[in-house]
Amino acid sequence: MIIAPSILSANINNLEEDIQKIEKSEAQYLHIDIMDGHFVPNLSFGPNIVQSLRKISTKVFDVHLMVENPDEWIEKFATAGADVIGVHYESSPHIYRTLTEIKKLGKQAEIVINPATPIGVIEEVLPIVDQVLVMTVNPGFGGQAFIENMLDKIAKLDDMKKKFGYQFKIEVDGGINEKTIQKCKKSGANIAVAGSYIFAGDIEDRVKKLNDVIED
Numbered sequence: 001m002i003i004a005p006s007i008l009s010a011n012i013n014n015l016e017e018d019i020q021k022i023e024k025s026e027a028q029y030l031h032i033d034i035m036d037g038h039f040v041p042n043l044s045f046g047p048n049i050v051q052s053l054r055k056i057s058t059k060v061f062d063v064h065l066m067v068e069n070p071d072e073w074i075e076k077f078a079t080a081g082a083d084v085i086g087v088h089y090e091s092s093p094h095i096y097r098t099l100t101e102i103k104k105l106g107k108q109a110e111i112v113i114n115p116a117t118p119i120g121v122i123e124e125v126l127p128i129v130d131q132v133l134v135m136t137v138n139p140g141f142g143g144q145a146f147i148e149n150m151l152d153k154i155a156k157l158d159d160m161k162k163k164f165g166y167q168f169k170i171e172v173d174g175g176i177n178e179k180t181i182q183k184c185k186k187s188g189a190n191i192a193v194a195g196s197y198i199f200a201g202d203i204e205d206r207v208k209k210l211n212d213v214i215e216d
């Protein structure tokens with residue numbers, strides 16, 4: 001399973017130091033939350049931050065767009081250094097086109113669904129995506145409690161993946177800690193985003209702890 005620390009919970013007063021700790025850790029991804037104050041009730045980072053981080057990190061940049069009109073933003077984040085670009089199903093009526101555009105830019109395309117969104121509505125894009133992100137909290141903030149009902153959703157998605165032979169990875173985001181990561185893994189998740197859990201302690205140690213519990 002891939003661990004993706006979310007820099008939303010990093011120490012912004014000393015971001016470089018935290019990024020260096022992530023570099024040294026076993027994490028393979030760096031999860032970057034982009035919030036526009038409209039799609040979600042919070043603001044976070046823009047493309048310039050991604051561009052700056054690109055100079056100091058070799059991790060896979062997993063850019064999670066929580067914005068209205070994602071089509072306006074994908075090229076900017078692709079140029080800034082994103083490797084994976086995640087767009088919410090709920091953010092555009094033309095999400096198939098958005099995902100296709102991400103692929104055309106040479107990036108990995110990810111569809112993201114909110115807790116209230118059922119899997120059925122993304123069925124038609126599953127053959128073209130590289131990742132599916134199942135939100136395990138309502139997006140907008142770090143530090144929220146994991147929504148247990150989402151485990152069924154992950155398992156259903158994993159069943160569908162096996163039934164049709166799809167290759168996409170299943171990612172989970174929100175409320176991930178040593179306990180919830182194990183449940184997600186059992187249900188079929190391949191990537192776990194963790195913010196508050198990782199940054200509330202020694203970064204390298206927390207990433208290792210997550211890795212250790214899922215190896216058991």
Ligand code: DX5
Pocket residue numbers: 006007008009031033064137138139140141142143144173174175176193194195196197
């Ligand atoms: C929430 C973000 C998450 C957030 C997770 O909208 O998408 O990536 O950073 O934070 P934790 O792990 O604290 O729930």
Ligand code: ZN
Pocket residue numbers: 006031032033064173193
């Ligand atoms: Zn996120």
